[in-house]
Amino acid sequence: MIKHHPTQDLLVNHANGNLPLSMAMAVSAHCSLCDTCKEQLAQLTAQAADLVLAQPKTQNVISGEDTNSNQYEHEGTKTFATQNATLDIEAMMERIMAQPVATNIPNNAPLAVQIKQQHYTVPSAFRQHLTRPWQILGKVSRMRFDVDEMGTRASLLHIDAQGEIPQHTHKGYELTLLLAGEFSDLNGNYVPGDFIMLDGQHQHSPKTVNGCLCYTVLDAPLHFTKGISKLLNPIGELIY
Amino acid sequence: MENIQSQSRQNRYHGPITSLTNAAMDNDTPAHTNLESQVDALAMLILQVADNRDKAAFGQLFQYFMPKIRAFGLQRLNQQGLAMDLVQETMTSVWTKAHLYNAEKGAVTTWVFTIMRNQCFDMLRRVQHNREDTFGDDIWPLCDATSEYDIQPDHKLTAQLLKHLDALPLAQKQVVQGIYMQELTQQELADALKVPIGTIKSRLRLGLEKLKSFLEIHND
Ligand SMILES: [Zn+2]
Numbered sequence: 001m002i003k004h005h006p007t008q009d010l011l012v013n014h015a016n017g018n019l020p021l022s023m024a025m026a027v028s029a030h031c032s033l034c035d036t037c038k039e040q041l042a043q044l045t046a047q048a049a050d051l052v053l054a055q056p057k058t059q060n061v062i063s064g065e066d067t068n069s070n071q072y073e074h075e076g077t078k079t080f081a082t083q084n085a086t087l088d089i090e091a092m093m094e095r096i097m098a099q100p101v102a103t104n105i106p107n108n109a110p111l112a113v114q115i116k117q118q119h120y121t122v123p124s125a126f127r128q129h130l131t132r133p134w135q136i137l138g139k140v141s142r143m144r145f146d147v148d149e150m151g152t153r154a155s156l157l158h159i160d161a162q163g164e165i166p167q168h169t170h171k172g173y174e175l176t177l178l179l180a181g182e183f184s185d186l187n188g189n190y191v192p193g194d195f196i197m198l199d200g201q202h203q204h205s206p207k208t209v210n211g212c213l214c215y216t217v218l219d220a221p222l223h224f225t226k227g228i229s230k231l232l233n234p235i236g237e238l239i240y
Numbered sequence: 241m242e243n244i245q246s247q248s249r250q251n252r253y254h255g256p257i258t259s260l261t262n263a264a265m266d267n268d269t270p271a272h273t274n275l276e277s278q279v280d281a282l283a284m285l286i287l288q289v290a291d292n293r294d295k296a297a298f299g300q301l302f303q304y305f306m307p308k309i310r311a312f313g314l315q316r317l318n319q320q321g322l323a324m325d326l327v328q329e330t331m332t333s334v335w336t337k338a339h340l341y342n343a344e345k346g347a348v349t350t351w352v353f354t355i356m357r358n359q360c361f362d363m364l365r366r367v368q369h370n371r372e373d374t375f376g377d378d379i380w381p382l383c384d385a386t387s388e389y390d391i392q393p394d395h396k397l398t399a400q401l402l403k404h405l406d407a408l409p410l411a412q413k414q415v416v417q418g419i420y421m422q423e424l425t426q427q428e429l430a431d432a433l434k435v436p437i438g439t440i441k442s443r444l445r446l447g448l449e450k451l452k453s454f455l456e457i458h459n460d
Pocket residue numbers: 002004005006030034036037038
């Protein structure tokens with residue numbers, strides 16, 4: 001059972017489209033794996049939509065067939081009260097209605113990922129990122145996504161059976177979303193869908209018995225804390 | 241009856257049925273009923289666009305949503321021109337993707353909000369990161385492949401409901417007849433009418449809601 005979920009705050013911000021790409025993908029992917037959060041996100045989205053797009057209760061319902069040229073003045077916005085603006089609007093509507101019905105719309109079916117002869121499926125949120133190359137270092141493989149967010153690193157991380165990441169702390173937060181398989185650290189065992197957010201205070205060294213595939217987001221490079229691991233710092237950079 | 245009501249409670253944002261249950265409990269909420277009939281009216285307009293490429297229906301949707309999207313765009317993008325780009329991009333998707341709207345999944349406002357927010361997400365990345373990528377629709381998919389569920393016909397209800405069949409718009413009548421009288425599957429109907437299965441579901445839902453509203457009126 002999934003025990004670790006995004007906070008309410010993250011879900012609200014996700015519903016409103018306020019999160020950066022790296023985190024929006026994480027919350028979206030979690031919701032693909034967690035029906036509880038998916039349901040909650042749907043409700044939060046409907047609430048956000050109500051605030052922005054529902055008619056205020058004091059006004060009447062949509063006015064009906066009337067499409068006279070003064071309609072935009074009734075909206076009460078000076079900028080669009082001019083005849084020219086009205087013509088612009090009409091031109092826009094004509095351009096829009098010249099468009100054909102859209103086809104080939106991507107759906108949210110999970111996508112296949114293959115690494116080291118293992119076959120996995122991952123949520124469709126990652127659809128346009130999965131063509132990036134894998135970088136393999138021993139039991140650890142990483143596919144770093146190009147999210148272009150000032151130092152944030154977003155990656156798929158695969159660890160082979162019996163593999164582990166050296167103990168480390170983080171400067172900023174570290175998000176791990178387990179997509180497939182299992183791993184454990186000092187805090188316990190994790191199942192697919194678990195959304196694990198650690199701040200800079202925490203140390204951990206994830207180990208996996210049977211192998212796992214994760215999505216990770218780091219907003220700062222890792223800093224390894226164990227003596228021996230210090231020497232491995234460049235590898236840490238490479239891993240994530 | 242049980243069947244339809246319990247389905248309606250699963251989604252409080254699904255307007256028309258909720259209004260029926262509310263109306264049964266509390267007859268003194270005209271503002272609320274108004275809001276619900278707005279929800280119903282928007283759904284009808286989307287279906288007219290989806291089914292008939294109905295320009296007048298689209299014009300009404302445009303009138304309704306344009307100022308709201310523009311206000312949202314101004315707030316997020318902080319520039320008149322970008323706000324109007326958001327209006328254009330959002331309403332273009334409403335026109336070209338109307339067939340994807342599924343009344344079972346929620347109100348039209350939620351669907352349009354999804355399109356608008358996704359578009360705005362991509363526009364913000366363009367402004368802030370100078371990126372031409374379009375990830376919004378991957379993160380919040382418009383097309384749900386995983387959560388299809390079917391409305392199970394309830395035959396106890398059928399005979400009573402079908403008495404009012406002729407009061408339905410043709411498109412809904414076809415679907416209700418097909419499911420309840422000819423016992424076609426939703427997929428068979430979609431194939432026969434050459435519309436997506438989501439449209440069949442929407443019409444069936446709207447049709448049943450309307451029939452049920454007739455029943456409630458007659459029972460009072
Ligand atoms: Zn969850």
